[in-house]
Amino acid sequence: MELLPVARKHPFDPPAALRQMAADGPLHPLAFPDGHVGWVVTRMSTARAVLSDARFSARQELRHMPYPHPLGQESPAPAIPGWFLRMDPPLHTHYRRLLTGQFTVRRINRLIPRVEQITGDHLDAMERAGSPADLVQDFALPIPSLVICELLGVPYREREEFQHTTSMALRLDADKQDVIAALTDLHDFFVRLVATKRDEPGDDLLSGLIAGGELTDEELQAIGMLLLMAGHETTANMLALGSWTLLRHPEQLAALRADPGLIDDAVEELLRYLSIIQFGAQRAALEDVWLDGTLIQAGQTVVISIPAANRDGTKFTDPDTLDFARDAAGHLAFGHGVHQCLGQQLARIEMRVAYSALFRRFPGLRLAVPDEEIPLRTDMAIYGVHRLPVAF
Template sequence: MLESLPTQRPAGCPFDPPEELARLREQDPLTRLAFPDGHRGWLVTGHALARAVVSDPRFSSRHELMHIPMPGMAPTESIPPAGPGMFIGHDAPEHTRYRRLLMGKFTLRRMRQLTERVEEVTAAQLDAMEQQGPVVDLMRTYAQPIPALMICELLGVPYDEHETFQRHTMALNDHNATVEDRGAAMNALGTMLYELVVAKRAAPTDDVLGDLAAGDELTDEELTNIAVLLLGAGLDTTANMIALGTFALLQHPEQLAAMRSGPEVVDTAVEELLRYLSIAHTGVRTALEDVELDGRPIKAGETVVLSVMAANRDPARFADPDRLDVRRRATGHLALGFGIHQCLGQQLARVEMRVAFPALFTRFPDLRLAVPAGEVPLRTDSDIYGVERLPVAW
């Protein structure tokens, strides 16, 4: 029985998972795990097993069935069911209904049509960086504004409120935030977006929330919760990928040079950075019935923790997995999930990264860290790994 989920990353290795996860994966990719609330469940560290769990409808995403493995996030009381529209906490058929309403608005074709707008937004942020520099915090001046502008425009949310939205979203993901803090953040987001939904019902706008508000398939509560999910995901994840990805490329100059060798490498570089960094590092599912996994019985009600960062470093799936290789065909990684809960906005995130990385290093070819790598503050106590700040110079 593993007494707690390994979370301590190796000193001086900001991109690597906790070393204990690799040892566990080699010994046994399915390990018994003790949870902070006393529950006894499982930890999956292997790629094949993690993919099997997220593909199996006998494992549930329902919040009220889950036990949380992170000590700071574990509630003292049972978790309430996900609200209407909070589709990441639902299984089929509820999840299927919401997903079907949204999928057409986030297709690969539709997201690629946004490339020109992403390029405009990126160029404007590079201009702002240049005016503010030559030493800036890349997170605040570049990594956060690009996805924030794009998701606000796409959903139809006022961008001038994005810093407030970002603060509340970070509180929801913060392992050190109290239950009260997270509740207050969710209530604040819900109140702001509910008012926006009501306004769009009265006067529909040409954006995702406006389109949904014009129909009668969703209640105000459902649409508000969908807006909270989409906005939170669009603000936080891609921002950390851009910032942490830039940090990784600066620390691996040979890989940066390879990425800059031609546009065909940019696509593989984005997928490899997703795999290598695995910023959404941990997932949770609960068995709805007795299931056999890797030859062992998982009992109904037992929670299974999925270490995405360990699965994406599994040598049984990726050769030399601890090496960043931007030419690698990193297909099959789990950084954006898999199965019915795979990230809805994944194609938008890819477009943003495919534009942001080469544009940054084209404008500032001699970009470098403005502090020693060991002084870059890391965001370690969060559901989304990344950097707090990334001081850069040119």
């Protein structure tokens, strides 16, 4: 029995040991760093079954972490009020309902011109500064950071503060006290922001939640923290890693340039192919459950490997090939079931706009360093690259 494989031979592929597990079957015993013995799911059908089954809990106090974390595993407490990602119904349903009312089609569609303007402004700045550039700092990180600021009503001048603190909170090799300090700083940031929004409401998501009158300040602060961390770190890493992927798959990039209408399919395929949630989702069995002929005992943690499921050959033909002509629908990049990502449509819009604009503006874009010099985010909970030097 082994720990969850994390070592990658190729930056765009899941670990080879994980792919071998997937080839051998849908469920495998898994050792956890704290000594717990659970399971890892590597097939799409089994993953979707677990994520849609109420007998498997998302509550953080019941789950074990499949990777070493700076905060450790000792007696995890229930999620703080508002941190709905680690809650089950009916409490999760309560928060989800309130947030769904804020993630309206109108609000998301209203952001499209701003996403286009923000993207254009950053490409203008790249062009003025000249070649080379770091596509992470100059493009992939600032665009979703500014978009999430607009959605939540966070002053963009505060971006450096929250970018630093969220990055520290997601590091796997950080000192425990540094992670605690980062989370404390982020909490204090939202204490101030919620107080400001109560006094001076705007046309943003936090102000809308406050106007609803159903949430305490503590709940609003936690929801704000969660949405901020999830809303810019994930999209930023998809933009950077996806851009590198396109540069290393010139035939697919050429197809996209020849047919700009292909961008929707390209985004879905990149989401499937890259799967940046590298450690997957964790669920705890609330009772004994038979799954694909295997008994999952009550209390055991099941890790749903999103990278493995999204490369499942029983779901996708030739799954290790990037192919914009395929139907990538049904991938798990945004999860499945009641916890499916609330902001997925906004993330899709950002990727469609940003990828299209980047490669239209810089038709000669190329890497400025060899592949092996690009630092991978294997030390982070969300996979991607720390830097992506490019020339144009």
